[in-house]
Amino acid sequence: MQRRQLLKNIAGLAGVGASSLVLGNPIATLVNSSTQRKADLLVNAKQAFSSAIKTSPTLLGLQNTTGNFPPQQLIIEGKLPNDISGVLYRNGPAKFERGDQRYLHQFEGDGMINSFTFSEQSITHQGKFVQTTKFIAEQQKNKFLYSGPLSQIENSRNVSLADAVNTANINVIPVNDEIWALWESGSATAMNAKTLDTKRRVNLGENSQYGDKLKGLAFSAHPKIEANGDIWNFGLSPSGHIALYQLSSKGIVKNVGMINAHYRGKMLHDFLITHKHILIILPSLTANSVNDSSATALFKSFKYDENLPMQVLVIDKQSLTLKKQFELDAGFAFHFGNAWEETDGTIHFDASINTNVDVMDELSELMSGKLRNLDNSPHTALFTLHTNGSTTKSSIEGDSEFPRVYDHLVGQRNKKLYTLSHTESNFWRDTVCCLDTDSGEKDKFVYGEDFIAEEHIIVSNTAKEGEGYLVGTALHIPSKRTCLNIFKADSLSEGPICRAWLPYHIPLGLHGSFKAS
Amino acid sequence: MNSTLTTICSIAMLFTTPLLSAKTLEFTIDGIKSSKGKIYVQLFKGEGNYQSNKAYLSSIAVAKQGQITIRFNDLDVDDLATDGADANDLNNDYAIRYYHDENDSASMETNLFGMPTEGYGYSNNAKANYGPVKYKQIKFYLTTETVSNTSTIVY
Numbered sequence: 001m002q003r004r005q006l007l008k009n010i011a012g013l014a015g016v017g018a019s020s021l022v023l024g025n026p027i028a029t030l031v032n033s034s035t036q037r038k039a040d041l042l043v044n045a046k047q048a049f050s051s052a053i054k055t056s057p058t059l060l061g062l063q064n065t066t067g068n069f070p071p072q073q074l075i076i077e078g079k080l081p082n083d084i085s086g087v088l089y090r091n092g093p094a095k096f097e098r099g100d101q102r103y104l105h106q107f108e109g110d111g112m113i114n115s116f117t118f119s120e121q122s123i124t125h126q127g128k129f130v131q132t133t134k135f136i137a138e139q140q141k142n143k144f145l146y147s148g149p150l151s152q153i154e155n156s157r158n159v160s161l162a163d164a165v166n167t168a169n170i171n172v173i174p175v176n177d178e179i180w181a182l183w184e185s186g187s188a189t190a191m192n193a194k195t196l197d198t199k200r201r202v203n204l205g206e207n208s209q210y211g212d213k214l215k216g217l218a219f220s221a222h223p224k225i226e227a228n229g230d231i232w233n234f235g236l237s238p239s240g241h242i243a244l245y246q247l248s249s250k251g252i253v254k255n256v257g258m259i260n261a262h263y264r265g266k267m268l269h270d271f272l273i274t275h276k277h278i279l280i281i282l283p284s285l286t287a288n289s290v291n292d293s294s295a296t297a298l299f300k301s302f303k304y305d306e307n308l309p310m311q312v313l314v315i316d317k318q319s320l321t322l323k324k325q326f327e328l329d330a331g332f333a334f335h336f337g338n339a340w341e342e343t344d345g346t347i348h349f350d351a352s353i354n355t356n357v358d359v360m361d362e363l364s365e366l367m368s369g370k371l372r373n374l375d376n377s378p379h380t381a382l383f384t385l386h387t388n389g390s391t392t393k394s395s396i397e398g399d400s401e402f403p404r405v406y407d408h409l410v411g412q413r414n415k416k417l418y419t420l421s422h423t424e425s426n427f428w429r430d431t432v433c434c435l436d437t438d439s440g441e442k443d444k445f446v447y448g449e450d451f452i453a454e455e456h457i458i459v460s461n462t463a464k465e466g467e468g469y470l471v472g473t474a475l476h477i478p479s480k481r482t483c484l485n486i487f488k489a490d491s492l493s494e495g496p497i498c499r500a501w502l503p504y505h506i507p508l509g510l511h512g513s514f515k516a517s
Numbered sequence: 518m519n520s521t522l523t524t525i526c527s528i529a530m531l532f533t534t535p536l537l538s539a540k541t542l543e544f545t546i547d548g549i550k551s552s553k554g555k556i557y558v559q560l561f562k563g564e565g566n567y568q569s570n571k572a573y574l575s576s577i578a579v580a581k582q583g584q585i586t587i588r589f590n591d592l593d594v595d596d597l598a599t600d601g602a603d604a605n606d607l608n609n610d611y612a613i614r615y616y617h618d619e620n621d622s623a624s625m626e627t628n629l630f631g632m633p634t635e636g637y638g639y640s641n642n643a644k645a646n647y648g649p650v651k652y653k654q655i656k657f658y659l660t661t662e663t664v665s666n667t668s669t670i671v672y
Binding site for chain 2: 158159160161212213214215216217218237238239241243256258
């Protein structure tokens with residue numbers, strides 16, 4: 001039945017296909033006359049950053065990374081808990097410059113996987129670039145060959161498939177005995193979990209009934225892994241359709257669906273699951289119809305529309321069909337922590353929500369060395385979708401981003417939400433926080449303005465909320481070193497019980513996972 | 518003044534272009550990754566036919582790893598002598614698209630988003646770039662007795 005449904009979908013898509021193939025315009029290009037001017041912007045960006053970092057050392061984390069980091073044991077302060085065994089993987093953009101050019105946006109950098117392997121009384125780090133076809137080609141030529149979602153390269157090579165510019169730079173998850181480096185608009189990239197060597201571009205349908213039907217489809221960067229190991233994810237098509245995936249813990253596709261979301265916002269980063277449903281939350285982004293053909297790069301192709309409500313698409317996990325739709329106030333969220341559902345069908349979820357998408361421009365300015373003020377940071381909002389179609393929203397005071405919950409509670413009721421926020425620093429997140437979503441109480445640790453805190457995740461051997469540890473990296477600006485910090489998950493305010501130092505710093509990353517051994 | 522130039526150009530073409538109405542096209546595809554299946558080639562005459570998917574001629578060749586050349590003989594070309602116009606102003610433009618039917622299904626396989634998952638390409642070695650190739654990128658004229666055109670297949 002599901003197979004038949006899929007075939008029907010495929011047939012129905014023929015028209016879409018013809019148009020989206022080649023019509024879909026995820027990252028449109030510039031007219032030739034303006035590429036020269038745009039290329040100059042990349043040269044200016046490199047000069048501006050290089051000049052700015054001399055007086056603003058906090059820009060350290062966005063410096064270009066030139067090569068891999070060989071295995072390096074960390075120096076441990078405090079006592080390393082003996083019940084943490086496994087590897088913390090992190091991903092993030094790291095290669096920002098080639099020749100005299102520097103990308104205009106952090107999200108354009110080629111991905112690097114950093115691993116921190118916990119063994120008895122030691123932690124060892126290594127970092128390797130994901131060997132995407134783009135990275136390999138540009139390494140060989142020692143220059144940028146492809147325009148990015150913002151940076152336009154003169155005489156850019158043509159891009160007939162999104163994977164040609166796949167930078168695999170957003171997130172990394174363990175799948176079977178591999179790790180998968182994830183991007184937003186194309187395939188996952190499989191890597192060796194121990195050596196971090198790149199193995200292949202993942203063809204999702206391989207070894208399944210789907211064959212090549214899923215080859216090259218977008219497999220987004222925030223899959224949700226249920227307690228039973230099933231991996232759920234979505235992929236946005238340039239036509240505004242959304243593919244939905246259910247994979248086994250081995251990474252084999254079990255079910256695939258497609259809905260027409262009529263989404264024109266081009267960028268869709270995260271989603272949620274409950275035990276019964278998938279929630280696709282469309283932000284208030286719409287197509288940016290500009291007359292200036294020089295402004296058609298992906299990051300210029302959408303805009304925030306304060307009059308456009310956010311949409312929640314509630315999709316049945318069994319049939320992968322749309323069951324309900326809710327409208328929320330206009331907003332934008334990169335990230336969601338978790339969703340769960342009561343027996344009567346009432347759905348709860350949290351979002352790191354904002355009322356604009358200015359962060360995209362701010363991150364671009366940062367690449368040219370202009371420090372951004374975090375006054376415009378998102379905050380946590382707790383949403384409830386009632387069975388009668390109404391919705392309620394409760395905003396939590398203070399800013400917050402990079403939300404995480406316990407692995408065993410993905411799609412189940414959580415009471416603790418771990419996030420990052422800023423306290424002393426005007427520009428960077430320097431605080432880790434655990435929010436009790438029932439009481440509203442917060443348990444916080446402020447690193448202070450000497451540190452830039454990165455996403456922290458929960459590492460626990462038990463399926464009990466509040467037990468185990470919160471683990472995350474931070475960049476210490478004065479000493480130019482990255483440290484790994486381990487907190488007891490139920491008492492962040494006591495500070496890290498262990499801190500492990502690299503003798504150098506690694507690029508600021510985005511997201512990661514812990515794989516227990 | 519413009520009209521004078523046009524006339525001069527047209528006269529020049531009268532001397533350099535044979536006044537024949539049947540031409541040969543040799544289309545070479547390289548970069549074929551395997552000898553599995555067949556290569557389906559469609560020749561279109563004019564943009565209208567291309568957009569409405571009406572091939573003027575089609576050819577199916579056995580796939581061969583590396584390179585193949587396909588010939589189209591006796592192609593119609595409006596006689597340049599009849600109205601003395603520039604070749605580009607006549608309806609003499611052709612275009613080619615092709616794909617490598619590796620699994621012998623007689624259709625181009627695509628993924629769920631409609632992107633090809635088998636090799637494909639166009640005349641003039643035109644390549645899609647965040648969108649479809651435009652007809653003007655793939656059109657060519659039969660200006661000599663035998664015209665050669667090449668393309669490297671994209672997988």
